[in-house]
Amino acid sequence: MNAQFQTFLNAVKQQMKSKEGQKLVEKELLSHLNHSKQTVMKRGHHEEEAEKMAVEQMGNAVLLGQKMNKLHRERVDWWLVSIVGSLLLLSFAPFLFFDYQMNIYAQLISVSVSVLIIFTLMFIDYRKVLHYWKWFGLAAGFYMVALNVEGLTSMVNGRVFISILGMNISHYFLLFLLFITIVGLMSEKKWTDRKRIVWSLLLLFVFVRCFMLIPETMLAVQYIILFSTIVIFSNQNYKVRSWILWVLSGCIFFFAYLFVAFLPFSHRLENFISFLNPEASSNGSGYIYIMMKEVLSKAGLFGPKSELTNDLFLGHTELILVALTYHGGWILTSIILVIFAALSVRLLLAFKKMQTEKERLLMVGGGVLLLFPFVLNTLMSFGYAPFVGANLPFISYGGNEKLYYSFIIGFMLSVYRRKDVMINTEVEIDK
Incomplete structure (x- = not known):
């Protein structure tokens, strides 16, 4: 020059x-x-x-x-930061209305660590992390093996968890490891179509089976939806996408078979009837639907219109939206729903600005992991879906899951921050 x-x-x-x-x-x-x-x-x-x-x-x-x-400057999506910050503040709402199993100090620590994770990941180059996607897949494999090692696990409500220093690790972190692995697999340029298809099949069958045996039915469903979405939005040719999507369809039937095979017929039938007609089994599985209906009928605009005869079941983390509707009123619930709607719109607008395949896959995959449980929990809370164990992101009880969602948001903010310096170029990554 x-x-x-x-x-x-x-x-x-x-x-x-x-x-x-x-x-x-x-x-x-x-x-x-x-x-x-x-x-x-x-x-x-x-x-x-x-x-x-x-x-x-x-x-x-x-x-x-x-x-x-x-x-070409790095930008922070302050709208997304503000929305997530609002959700983290709302996670303190349950402590204002009733005693919770987790004390307020643990909640403060959980939220503080979540904020630290979000801002730390935002300033880390997501491409350097994604470069090691194979290691994330290997970590997911070790996680699965550890679930079968006596001394590393504990049993809670019939489910197996990895336990470290007495703390149970949420299986959502396994889903996060798989999220990074799938994005890396679909955006890897050096792999042949055959190799990509084979590893996709392996990831699908092994980990769907793993989620079913834990058992974590909802995570299995979420994993299949996540995989399908990333494949659809990837730049892979028609052959690769059609092969994987056909296998995904097979996984759905396989998943349905496992669901039928592992649950007694009478139990499945009772749950289905309870959702359609709760009064038919008011002393059994229909009780939860009857109580949810009663709670919502006694909720006013700013709080309860009348007292409940039994509110013990409201302490269940999956019913947090029902509990907040009763104790905080429909105004509080409307605020929560509006904030999540704003989150959905913001993620959609951010996705449209993405220029590279990796950016698009990380944004659309993160959107699925954030919004799918929200939609399902909302439908479940208002009686439009059966009780399937979907938590409300950031607000439901549990510090582990807040950290999980913080990792997702942190990665998405990192992607957004670098979107204007990645146009039509591949910047060399320091290995």
């Missing part, structure tokens, strides 16, 4: 804060300068004179650098 071009480019880059943006702009401007130089030389000018004229045509280097800095 000649001295005139180098001096001009250095002056432009001095006005820019983003190092990645500097690399991108230098590449683009150098291409323009060389093109202008060749055009001028064809008119009969000497090389040195052509270089000088090419630089002059680009205009003032300082002003151009300031303009490029605005276009």
Whole structure:
């Protein structure tokens, strides 16, 4: 590169804060300068004179650098940060209305750690993390093996958990490991179609089976939906996507078979009838639907209209929206639903701004993991879906799950922050 071009480019880059943006702009401007130089030389000018004229045509280097800095700077999605912050504040609402199993100090620690995770991940380059997607898959495999090691696990309500220092690890973290693994698998450029299909089949069958045996039925459903969504939005050719989607369809039937095989017929029939007609089994599984209906009927705009005869069941973490509706009123519930609606809209708008495949897959996958449990919990709370054990993100009881959702939000903020410095280029990642 000649001295005139180098001096001009250095002056432009001095006005820019983003190092990645500097690399991108230098590449683009150098291409323009060389093109202008060749055009001028064809008119009969000497090389040195052509270089000088090419630089002059680009205009003032300082002003151009300031303009490029605005276009290629790292941005924080403060709207998304504000929405998530509102949800974290609302997670304290249950403590205002009734005694909870988890004390307020544990909640403060949980929320503080969640905020720390979100902002830490936001400033970490998501591409450097995604570069090691195979290690995330390996970690998921070790997680699955650890579930079968005596001494590392504990049993809670018939479900197996990995226990570390007396604390049970939520299986949502296994879903997070698989999320990163699937995105890496679908966006890996060096793999052949055959290799990608084989590993997709392996990931599907092994971990759907794993979730069913824990058992975590809802996580199995969520995993299948997550995999399907990422495959659909990936840039893979028709052959790869059709193969994987056909297998996903097979997984759904396989999952349905396991559900039928592992539960007695009478129990399945009773649960289904209880949802359709709770009064038919008011002393059994229909009791929960009857009580939910009673609670909602006694909720006012700003609090309860009348006292409940039995409110012990409201302490269940999956019924947090029902409990908040009764104790805080329909106004509080409306605020929660509006905030989640704003989250949905914000994620959609952010997704439309993504330029690369990895960005799109991380955003759409994160959106599925955040919004699917919200929609299901809302439908379940108001009697439009059977009681299936879906928690309300950020608000339901449990510090483990807050940390899980914080990891997802942190990654999505990292993607958004770098979207304007990744246009039409692949910046080299330090390994």
